[in-house]
Amino acid sequence: MSAVYMHVITSRDAWIGAELAERLDWQISFTNEEVEEIDRALRAARDRNLALLQIDRDTFPLPTVARKLASCAQEVERGLGVVVLSGLPIERYPDDEAGMVFWGLGAYLGLPVMQNPRGELLGHVKDYGRQFGQINVRGYETNAHLPFHTDGCDEVGLMCLRRAKAGGASSVVSAATLHNELLRRYPEYLPPLYRGFHYIRREAALTEAGVTPHRVPVFGQIDGLVSCRYIRAQIEAGAKRIGQPLTSLEIEALDCFDELARDPKLHLDMELQPGDIQLCNNYTVLHSRTDFEDWPEPGRERHLLRLWLTCRERRPLPPDFPQLNGYGLARLPS
Numbered sequence: 001m002s003a004v005y006m007h008v009i010t011s012r013d014a015w016i017g018a019e020l021a022e023r024l025d026w027q028i029s030f031t032n033e034e035v036e037e038i039d040r041a042l043r044a045a046r047d048r049n050l051a052l053l054q055i056d057r058d059t060f061p062l063p064t065v066a067r068k069l070a071s072c073a074q075e076v077e078r079g080l081g082v083v084v085l086s087g088l089p090i091e092r093y094p095d096d097e098a099g100m101v102f103w104g105l106g107a108y109l110g111l112p113v114m115q116n117p118r119g120e121l122l123g124h125v126k127d128y129g130r131q132f133g134q135i136n137v138r139g140y141e142t143n144a145h146l147p148f149h150t151d152g153c154d155e156v157g158l159m160c161l162r163r164a165k166a167g168g169a170s171s172v173v174s175a176a177t178l179h180n181e182l183l184r185r186y187p188e189y190l191p192p193l194y195r196g197f198h199y200i201r202r203e204a205a206l207t208e209a210g211v212t213p214h215r216v217p218v219f220g221q222i223d224g225l226v227s228c229r230y231i232r233a234q235i236e237a238g239a240k241r242i243g244q245p246l247t248s249l250e251i252e253a254l255d256c257f258d259e260l261a262r263d264p265k266l267h268l269d270m271e272l273q274p275g276d277i278q279l280c281n282n283y284t285v286l287h288s289r290t291d292f293e294d295w296p297e298p299g300r301e302r303h304l305l306r307l308w309l310t311c312r313e314r315r316p317l318p319p320d321f322p323q324l325n326g327y328g329l330a331r332l333p334s
Helices: 032-047 065-078 095-106 175-185 187-195 232-242 248-262
Strands: 027-029 082-086 123-125 146-149 155-162 170-174 219-222 225-228 268-270 277-281 285-289 303-310
Touching (some): 032 065, 095 155, 175 225, 175 285
Antiparallel strands (some): 155 277
16 A cells, blocks of 8 residues: 555544533634624624625724634634634524625635525525425525535535524534544555546536546545545546546445444534524534424524635645635625
8 A cells, every 4th residue: 555545544523523622712702792793793794784784804903802703714724624603693593694604704714605606695595496306406495415526626614594403413523533444444445435437517417518637535634734625426426437447446435434424422413492592614524404394484494605715824735635716716896
């Protein structure tokens, strides 16, 4: 085996879910004074009728909260890779104002990027009645179980507005821990994961450019720093599209990866409450969601807001591990 795979990861992002559940360093709460500061910034932005793209650190001033958010950003970028912020009284905000708060906080956590070719900046994660598995349907638009995966940006943030009637729990797992478990127990599966796979390009799936021309590694390593990118459904669709079935070893490696991620000892389950904000590093943490049943009453449905963020200090990645930036930085029209 190549020496590149023989590196056991011991950094803070190599956590065990069962152990992280007993710790508090990934759970951060806003104080009453900090909530008041956020409210003042919201009122100022609302009184000026600012659009989302006009809300930034200057127009959404948070002199005290900024220090807490800087610490959160550091933990997500260079530490555990996951943080949950709580304490926002979300019930006091209409949905549009909750979005302004989330966007304003995000301005201190990274640079917002577009989440699809339509230029969506603030995603709405809820059931639109669409069928998961269809090539032009994204999982967050359904009520289906979403297997462990990463998103196409540096960091993803979710703010819970309303919970489902049942289900919809969130789970996260450390990519470094999965790498360590594979190295310890199933080292034969690391080479195909480092070699990578052709991905379907969802928005271009029906065009000639529907598949990535080069293989995208599941794991990439540079100077001992391991990063991960993984969406199995797009891997399988890519193989089908180009007419090159996955080998038995590749299928075994993917199955093993998924099985380890599902191990209740390795991943961390959480129930996001209204007002909670979950932040994840897409290179060090994979996330998942259980299926859910919605409330029948209109306006009571499960609803989360989503931000895709680019880090101001970007993660070093190997040349064959392309750095994603959503669909481009969000910018004011010229």
